[in-house]
Amino acid sequence: MKLIRASLCAAVLVAGLSPLAAQEISAGARRTTLTVSGEGTASAVPDTATLSSGVVSEGKTAREALDANSSAVAAVIEAIKAAGIEPRDISTSGFSVQPSYAPPKKDSNDAPRIVGYQVSNGVTVRVRDLSKLGDLLDQLVTKGANQIGGIAFDIAEPGKLEDEARVAAVKDARHQAEIIAEASGVRLVRVVSIAADGGARPMVRQFAAAPALMKADSVPVEAGETTLRAGVTITYEIEPR
Incomplete structure (x- = not known):
């Protein structure tokens, strides 16, 4: 009886709807x-590549380290441009100045002592002509880059x-x-x-x-x-x- 009663209720519900709605419910069921x-x-x-390079320089003072780093990075950027890389594909990706500390003496409670400074400057390069990539890597190292990150190859379009x-x-x-x-x-x-x-x-x-x-x-x-x-x-x- 419960099953028959439920079927009758469903039939009454469908009958009370518009013809289109009733048809949709019936088809959905x-x-x-x-x-x-x-x-x-x-x-x-791949037809393009992106690589990160940079220079890490050290000096007794922050000024000394910065001057050495700026000179080296300028040479690196000049080498990148000379390789045919457009300015729009060259960007600074990181710059930092950090103190260098002397290693603590054994069983010493003395505070760490600054003995110099380290300056790091990174440059990210996008290479649109992969035939230039090998020469570019060689020139980067030749001109003073002492940090080169991974190379990511990609499809331009x-x-x-x-x-x-x-x-x-x-x-x-x-x-x-x-x-x-x-x-x-x-x-x-x-x-x-x-x-x-x-x-x-x-x-x-x-x-x-x-x-x-x-x-x-x-x-x-x-x-x-x-x-x-x-x-x-x-x-x-x-x-x-």
Whole structure:
């Protein structure tokens, strides 16, 4: 009796709605869905690189350390410009002045004693022509840079590569849905919803030799390959075959 009473109540509720609303509820109650996730990748050889370099100088006074550092950094920046790097791609990335302390004597309670100063000045460089990278690294060290950070390779215009990864992700999701539907004895009716898993993002790169970017008289450089990954989740309406 409870089941019959509940069915009658539902029927009365649907009857009291507009024809369109009643149709939507009825269709929603019958709809069966399948949700799958797809992943796609797209790869390309990087065409830009960003590196950080700098000079650390020491002196008995802060003034002495600063003068030595300023002279060395000026030479480094001049070398960067001489390598064909535009001013817009050169920026100061860090500057500090710090005291240097003498090591404490054993079993001593004396306060640390300043014995000099250390000045550090960093420069970040974006290289748009990778054929210049090896020579640039060599010149940086030659002109006085004693700190060089990691080199980050990138794609200057990643839009096309991102689109390729997204298309591949949708195709992968569709392929999985078709396999599952075929094995389950159902067919895909239409797409109910699509959700992208954020923007395309870099994966761990696969490094490969790039002979065109290396010269015998410069620092060997390997650009490798940059891979972007994209993900998508798609829900399909399904029905029996």
